[in-house]
Amino acid sequence: MRRAVARKRILLLIALIFLTEAALYLILTLLPANFIQPFKAYAWIIGIIVPSTVLIHILALTIGASTFSEEYEMGTADFWLTRPMRRAEYFAGKVAGGLAFTALIVLTYSILSLLLSWWVFGPQSRLDLYLEAILTSIFSTITFLTLGLAAGELLRRSMLATIFGAAAFFASLIVETYLGVVGALTGDQSLTGLTVYLPSWAASRLTTTIISNGLGAQAFIPLPPIATQAADLGTAFLNIALYSTSFLALTLARLTFTDVTRRAT
Amino acid sequence: MSEAFIEVNQLVKRYGDGGTVGPISLTSPRGVIYGLVGPNGSGKTTTIRCMLGLQKPSGGEVRVAGLDPATEAKELMEITGYSQELPSFPPFLTARSILEITGKLKGLSGADLRREIARVLDLSGLVSHADRRTGSYSKGMLQRLAVAQAIMGDPELLILDEPMLGVDPAARVQMRELFMELRKGGKTILFSSHELYELERVADLVGMIYQGRVMVEGRVEELLSRRSRGLMVEAEVLRPGQVSPALLQSLDGVKGVEMDGSIIRVEFAEGVDGRESLSQVLVEAGAGLISLRTVNLTLEELFMEMVRSAVKH
Numbered sequence: 001m002r003r004a005v006a007r008k009r010i011l012l013l014i015a016l017i018f019l020t021e022a023a024l025y026l027i028l029t030l031l032p033a034n035f036i037q038p039f040k041a042y043a044w045i046i047g048i049i050v051p052s053t054v055l056i057h058i059l060a061l062t063i064g065a066s067t068f069s070e071e072y073e074m075g076t077a078d079f080w081l082t083r084p085m086r087r088a089e090y091f092a093g094k095v096a097g098g099l100a101f102t103a104l105i106v107l108t109y110s111i112l113s114l115l116l117s118w119w120v121f122g123p124q125s126r127l128d129l130y131l132e133a134i135l136t137s138i139f140s141t142i143t144f145l146t147l148g149l150a151a152g153e154l155l156r157r158s159m160l161a162t163i164f165g166a167a168a169f170f171a172s173l174i175v176e177t178y179l180g181v182v183g184a185l186t187g188d189q190s191l192t193g194l195t196v197y198l199p200s201w202a203a204s205r206l207t208t209t210i211i212s213n214g215l216g217a218q219a220f221i222p223l224p225p226i227a228t229q230a231a232d233l234g235t236a237f238l239n240i241a242l243y244s245t246s247f248l249a250l251t252l253a254r255l256t257f258t259d260v261t262r263r264a265t
Numbered sequence: 266m267s268e269a270f271i272e273v274n275q276l277v278k279r280y281g282d283g284g285t286v287g288p289i290s291l292t293s294p295r296g297v298i299y300g301l302v303g304p305n306g307s308g309k310t311t312t313i314r315c316m317l318g319l320q321k322p323s324g325g326e327v328r329v330a331g332l333d334p335a336t337e338a339k340e341l342m343e344i345t346g347y348s349q350e351l352p353s354f355p356p357f358l359t360a361r362s363i364l365e366i367t368g369k370l371k372g373l374s375g376a377d378l379r380r381e382i383a384r385v386l387d388l389s390g391l392v393s394h395a396d397r398r399t400g401s402y403s404k405g406m407l408q409r410l411a412v413a414q415a416i417m418g419d420p421e422l423l424i425l426d427e428p429m430l431g432v433d434p435a436a437r438v439q440m441r442e443l444f445m446e447l448r449k450g451g452k453t454i455l456f457s458s459h460e461l462y463e464l465e466r467v468a469d470l471v472g473m474i475y476q477g478r479v480m481v482e483g484r485v486e487e488l489l490s491r492r493s494r495g496l497m498v499e500a501e502v503l504r505p506g507q508v509s510p511a512l513l514q515s516l517d518g519v520k521g522v523e524m525d526g527s528i529i530r531v532e533f534a535e536g537v538d539g540r541e542s543l544s545q546v547l548v549e550a551g552a553g554l555i556s557l558r559t560v561n562l563t564l565e566e567l568f569m570e571m572v573r574s575a576v577k578h
Contacts (some may be wrong), residue, residue, distance in 0.1 A: 012404065074353050074355075075351070075352075076355055078347075078349045079317060079355075081338075081368045082317055082319065082345075082347040082349075083367065084340075084370050084371060085339060085342075085370060086338075172339075259314075259319065259320040260314070262310075262353070263353065
């Protein structure tokens, strides 16, 4: 975790998330009062949903991409892998560390969103959904965290793995949007149906769907375009579980069955 | 020689870029210091990494303490300490934290762990730097820490890849004494080095690797006593201009003459002891003989002989 914090690109992304949070609430205060009124009591939700659509996934894949690869780049993989532990234990520790760090960021910006919204708009409602929203946000990051882990372990170069992971994320988003738009224009439901197989589909809208379902018709929430389409929860959980399991299996296989790369010089 | 503790049999490692190391075979019994020598890229580190399970052999077999490093790495590392070539540690950790992690993974805790950390810090001369982050360590300090974490928990086997690299002369002496002490305690140490002089002073056994193969292996004293050449005599004279190589070549049984300023080296054919005739010639020529001594074969010379012979073939 300490190593992840030491990386500039990770720090930059964390800063971007917190700046986005602050900017969101600042912008909301500048909007006309009659526009804000319907969702004043639910303002905490916006601070959780907005990062959960794109930013947190980029951060998760960046953390994942450097988790294994930096050990090879710095030559410390030899140190860890010559301790009396199995590679599976090393793998489990690394995955747990990456997930814990990502979860901490989600938790921190979620707390910030609640504090800011309370401070700016007064008492907040439906906080019974708060914990569920945080846990869902954390769960939804697993797809791209594990994609980053797999890319990092396969390529053993952190920058290359981050670029590869980000390319996969944005390609998935673009294909998803394209299929959605073409499907809507042509009325071909099968095209929209295909989007559920994409890795970004569940990750980017799971939190929104959980919160929307919980709120029902109680509130009007201005959502980012990517998150406006609801997800079938069962399919979304399955999508995340299948992608994550595949990426983790790939990472473990590479770590277990191939040589430990010597430090790149 | 007792039963093999380290056994590398026809080890071959093929790399994706077409490079191949091996076949390498070496054997070491328990309780000795085994020195692995060879130029850069000869396959020393590959052999060591295969012994630790960091790399899997493409062919052949490696057994260390009866264990297969490829499948029993955890069990092997419970009894092994390893120091890598150009050691790297997480830069945000202090030496104490690194030793703590290593000790805990070796099953130490509480007072035992603290005592062991104090012991290895003392042995490695890092007591006053124990709480500094390793990112600020010099090359020599990193090397000392590498050896310190390798000896944590008093392992039965130490595998040290170039442990003397970048270490200052005083620390070198300490390290040498430490190795001797550990051997006295029954530990087995395998270390690779370019420093043939260091190796000659501490190793019991030596394996010389060249172009991915072990060319020479054996007990150091046996290798050095092998007369692959005749007697070599070195004379120091005051007036080297008074003698010519041709004059020395005319002596009975002289195989070669080398003159380097005031130093004259004469090699005699096997079985010929020409020291008396040489001193006589030098005195008669008025060269001003100061000293005359027999030069023993060194590991360095042996190594160079091996390289020359390999190049010829």
